[in-house]
Amino acid sequence: MKIYIKNPITQGAWMWIQKGYKSAWESLGYDPVYFNSTDEINTSEEYQLMIRDWDIKTLKDLHVIDKSSRTYFFAQPNDFPDPWGKHPNFMTQCSDETISSLNFFDNTFFWTFGNLSNDQRTQHFSKWKNINTVPLAFDNINYIPKYNEDFKYDVCFIGGWANNGFNEKKKIMIDIFSEFRKTNLKCGFFINKNISHDLETKIISSSKVCLNIHDAYQRTLGYDTNERTFKTLGLNGTLISDEVDQLTRLFPEVQASNNSNKLVEACNALLDLSTKDLRILKETNIEHILANHCYTHRVKKLLQL
Numbered sequence: 001m002k003i004y005i006k007n008p009i010t011q012g013a014w015m016w017i018q019k020g021y022k023s024a025w026e027s028l029g030y031d032p033v034y035f036n037s038t039d040e041i042n043t044s045e046e047y048q049l050m051i052r053d054w055d056i057k058t059l060k061d062l063h064v065i066d067k068s069s070r071t072y073f074f075a076q077p078n079d080f081p082d083p084w085g086k087h088p089n090f091m092t093q094c095s096d097e098t099i100s101s102l103n104f105f106d107n108t109f110f111w112t113f114g115n116l117s118n119d120q121r122t123q124h125f126s127k128w129k130n131i132n133t134v135p136l137a138f139d140n141i142n143y144i145p146k147y148n149e150d151f152k153y154d155v156c157f158i159g160g161w162a163n164n165g166f167n168e169k170k171k172i173m174i175d176i177f178s179e180f181r182k183t184n185l186k187c188g189f190f191i192n193k194n195i196s197h198d199l200e201t202k203i204i205s206s207s208k209v210c211l212n213i214h215d216a217y218q219r220t221l222g223y224d225t226n227e228r229t230f231k232t233l234g235l236n237g238t239l240i241s242d243e244v245d246q247l248t249r250l251f252p253e254v255q256a257s258n259n260s261n262k263l264v265e266a267c268n269a270l271l272d273l274s275t276k277d278l279r280i281l282k283e284t285n286i287e288h289i290l291a292n293h294c295y296t297h298r299v300k301k302l303l304q305l
Helices: 013-027 059-067 096-104 118-124 169-181 197-206 216-221 227-235 245-250 260-271 275-292 295-304
Strands: 002-006 031-035 047-052 070-074 108-112 131-133 155-159 187-191 209-212 239-241
Touching: 002 013, 013 031, 013 227, 013 295, 047 059, 059 096, 155 197, 169 187, 169 216, 169 260, 197 227, 209 227, 209 260, 227 239, 227 275, 239 260
Parallel strands: 002 031, 002 047, 047 070, 070 108, 108 131, 155 187, 155 209, 209 239
Antiparallel strands: none
8 A cells, every 4th residue: 555755855864764764664664755735645545644723725735645545644732831932843733723623633643752641742742632652763774784893983963953943952052062073982973974874874983982962942841852862872871861651661771860070971981881791781782782772663553542
């Protein structure tokens, strides 16, 4: 069966998320097809659909959702804590009328990345019907570990400043990097470098420890951890991170702190492990990711909704 997935078009996290889902659907025997407009979808055929709430622009979009056998709809909150709730990046782009129409469809299943309590779900998604949690994942199909001695850093980070509208992450990143620069560690920090997929894979796979950094809203609210969590654990197996509730729930073995000094200490503690013990830790965490947190696991969860 065809599964239509909205083409993310732009660079950024969604490009890799959609690519991960596309490969996962294909590995499970589906025929995934990127689409740019719902005009490209033949509603006389049987199909499933993955779409996000900001992709809904016209009545034709609702018609295509209605005609699908199943639609997996990524929904944004209709209410969100300040200051983030004042910016459109954090809020649903759907009108109340559109949400009501979507809620009426029995074939449409709503999901979001974050772990929410019942009270949080009721508050933030009060206008939506039955929001489900489906976290991000590791793309084990397109990311294959590639060890390379030339990129064997003590600790690595690959990412961007990721201005979410409030430009809060940059200060967090600078504070953490500043602490690491005070050490003699061999740090491979690549910010806004737009490095190739192959080079990213080699650096992450070959480093002794990987560093993860989240945005301010993720630290404060704790709902969702980023894709880097899964990617680094899947490729490398050894991670230190700032503290986000979903991350510590999913991966209690990860050393997490919002104190930059403690992150350096956690990194040094891992580097002090023997080569054998570090390898065992890496292999254990990689096996856990491959068994539980790949995009194929997320697709199977969507199919069970």
